[in-house]
Every structure is written in C-alpha cells, then in structure tokens.
Amino acid sequence: MKNDALASPEHTLLDGINSPPKGGAGRGSGAGEESGPEGKSFSPIGIFDSGFGGLTVLREIRALMPQYDYLYLGDNARAPYGPRSFERVYEFTLQAVRRLFDMGCPLVILACNTASAKALRTIQQNDLPSIDPTRRVLGVIRPTVEIVGTLTQTRHVGIVATQGTTSSRTYELEMAKLHPDISVTSQACPMWVPLVENYEFDSPGADYFVQRDIKRLLESDPLIDAIILGCTHFPLLYNKIRAHTPAHITLISQGEYVSQSLKDYLRRHADIEARLTRGSSARFLTTDDADKFASAATIFLGHTVSAENISL
Numbered sequence: 001m002k003n004d005a006l007a008s009p010e011h012t013l014l015d016g017i018n019s020p021p022k023g024g025a026g027r028g029s030g031a032g033e034e035s036g037p038e039g040k041s042f043s044p045i046g047i048f049d050s051g052f053g054g055l056t057v058l059r060e061i062r063a064l065m066p067q068y069d070y071l072y073l074g075d076n077a078r079a080p081y082g083p084r085s086f087e088r089v090y091e092f093t094l095q096a097v098r099r100l101f102d103m104g105c106p107l108v109i110l111a112c113n114t115a116s117a118k119a120l121r122t123i124q125q126n127d128l129p130s131i132d133p134t135r136r137v138l139g140v141i142r143p144t145v146e147i148v149g150t151l152t153q154t155r156h157v158g159i160v161a162t163q164g165t166t167s168s169r170t171y172e173l174e175m176a177k178l179h180p181d182i183s184v185t186s187q188a189c190p191m192w193v194p195l196v197e198n199y200e201f202d203s204p205g206a207d208y209f210v211q212r213d214i215k216r217l218l219e220s221d222p223l224i225d226a227i228i229l230g231c232t233h234f235p236l237l238y239n240k241i242r243a244h245t246p247a248h249i250t251l252i253s254q255g256e257y258v259s260q261s262l263k264d265y266l267r268r269h270a271d272i273e274a275r276l277t278r279g280s281s282a283r284f285l286t287t288d289d290a291d292k293f294a295s296a297a298t299i300f301l302g303h304t305v306s307a308e309n310i311s312l
Contacts, residue, residue, distance in 0.1 A: 043277045044069035045262075046105030048096045051079035051197060052293075053232030054111030055300035057140065060255030061109075062282065064263055069279045071105055075312065076288035080193050081114040082162030082231075089164065093119035094127060095312040097137055106275040108137045109262065113230050113254075114162055116141045117170035136272060143261035144228055144254050145174040151250050152182065156223035159186040160213060160241075161230030162193060171230060185224060187217035189231075196233040199299065201240070210237060211244040218246075226250040236300065285310050 047058045051074050058072055073096055075081075081089050093115040100108050110116045116139030123137050148157055159171050166186040175184050191209040195201050218224060227249055229235060235253045242251060266273040284307040286293035293307040 044071040046100035046108035049112040050081040056235045057111035060259040064259040070282040082164040089118040114164040117168035152226040154225045158224040158227040163188040185221040189213045201236045210240040
C-alpha cells in the first residue's frame with residue numbers, strides 16, 4: 001500500500017474556501033541542526049500536537065521505529081485547537097513548526113487532526129519554500145483515509161472528531177478523492193477532548209457523552225460499519241467507545257496507520273531518512289506547566305517522562 005499523505009505537497013489536503021491567508025507567522029527561519037547531549041548532533045523527528053493527544057501517535061511511531069530521536073511539542077497553554085478559527089490554528093501551528101525546525105527537526109508530523117485539517121497544506125505550499133524547502137511537514141489524516149477502503153464492507157464510514165475537524169470537512173474531501181464510493185458521516189464530539197485532558201476518560205461522565213455522540217452518529221447513518229477516531233486524544237476513550245458501539249463496527253485508531261505510513265515514507269525518501277539521528281531518545285516540550293505535562297504523558301505513554309517548558 002502506498003501511503004503518500006505523509007508525503008510531499010502534491011499529496012496533501014485541499015484548502016477549500018476557508019483556507020487561511022497566505023504568508024508566514026511565528027518566529028525563526030528553521031536553519032541548522034541542534035546539539036544533543038554531550039554535544040552530539042540532534043536531528044530528531046518532530047511531533048506536534050495542540051496538547052497530549054499526539055502522544056498516542058508518538059507511542060506507535062516509537063514502537064515501530066525506536067532507533068530515531070524524537071522531539072515532541074504540545075501547545076497545551078493554547079489547547080484545545082478544535083474550536084479555533086482556521087487563521088488561528090494556522091498561526092499557532094506554523095509557530096510550532098518553526099520552533100521544531102529551529103531545534104533541528106528536518107521532518108515534523110502534525111499529530112493533530114485539527115492542525116492537519118486547517119494548517120497543513122498552507123504550510124507545505126506557502127511557507128516551506130521560503131523557510132526551508134528541504135524540510136517536510138506531514139499530517140495524520142490521509143494515512144487514516146487510505147486504510148479505510150480495506151476496513152468497510154458497507155462502504156458507509158463514520159468519523160468522530162473535534163468541531164474544528166468536522167467543520168473543515170477535510171475527511172470528506174480526502175475520502176472523495178481516494179474512495180468516491182464511500183459515504184461519510186461526521187459527528188462532532190466537543191466534550192471528548194476535555195474529558196481526556198482532565199483525566200476523566202475512564203469516569204462515568206465519559207460514558208454519558210460517548211454514548212450520546214455514538215448514538216447520534218449511528219442514527220444519522222445506520223449502515224456505518226467503520227468509525228474513524230478522528231482525534232489523537234480519542235484512543236484514551238477507546239474502551240468507552242467500544243462499549244457503546246455495536247460489535248460489528250470496526251474502530252479505526254490513527255496511531256498504527258500513521259506510524260506505518262511514516263515508515264514507508266522514510267523508506268521512499270532516503271534523503272530525509274539519512275538526516276535523522278539515531279539515539280533512540282525522546283524529548284518532551286510543552287507551552288504549559290512541565291510537571292503537569294509529564295504527569296499526563298505518563299498516562300498516555302505508560303512510562304515516566306520529564307518535560308520542559310518553552311514559549312512560542
């Protein structure tokens with residue numbers, strides 16, 4: 001299977017009528033390579049999310065490709081991105097991408113569906129040529145869409161996501177390009193990210209909101225036999241989602257497919273792969289409280305981490 005969503009600008013998201021304005025935002029030019037511990041070169045894969053959700057993607061990527069160095073950045077101070085405008089998401093995402101470039105990343109994964117939907121294509125086409133055309137910024141939506149065709153029999157697929165992602169209609173646009181025979185129904189789940197971010201993903205309150213939103217989705221299209229978890233926070237709600245979803249419906253979590261797509265991308269782009277350092281390390285940055293981030297990251301990753309606070 002060819003997974004080109006984690007690929008070059010010709011395989012990216014459509015801008016649509018709500019695209020942000022052209023031009024740059026944020027700081028830095030993205031030049032150079034940082035030094036890691038003991039002065040060693042540090043050229044990691046950058047992983048960006050508005051908060052904690054991208055950790056579920058990082059976990060799967062590191063499990064598949066543990067040899068590389070990774071640099072994770074969560075913009076927790078300004079999360080969630082879901083309700084924000086295209087322009088604001090684009091501005092914040094570009095600031096984060098520039099910072100990760102400044103810190104040595106030749107490749108940045110937007111492990112955030114909202115950022116992928118609202119900012120990816122504009123950054124790839126308008127900003128990268130002037131920042132550094134040898135670097136890459138990739139998203140998480142297309143690898144998910146690519147796999148769907150093999151996981152649905154009825155050709156009716158549901159998507160649960162943030163309001164920002166559903167409003168962008170990016171999944172529908174990508175599905176129409178790759179699988180025009182598949183009917184797509186989206187359901188915004190505005191309470192799911194706050195449940196995860198506030199460690200309520202296993203609480204009775206989570207049952208209420210998950211059951212309500214799954215019911216609304218399936219009432220909109222009873223023929224759905226596959227549901228995309230279109231937010232990287234949602235895997236932490238997997239047990240709740242599974243409990244309130246009929247057993248015949250396949251739940252599609254993104255981390256596995258994004259990691260496989262990234263591995264294939266690096267295999268096909270030896271120039272990018274050769275620039276990555278291989279120290280099997282992971283460094284964690286947050287725009288909010290570092291101790292709070294480290295505590296939450298332990299829940300997402302299953303092991304203890306330390307984090308650093310930065311400003312964008």
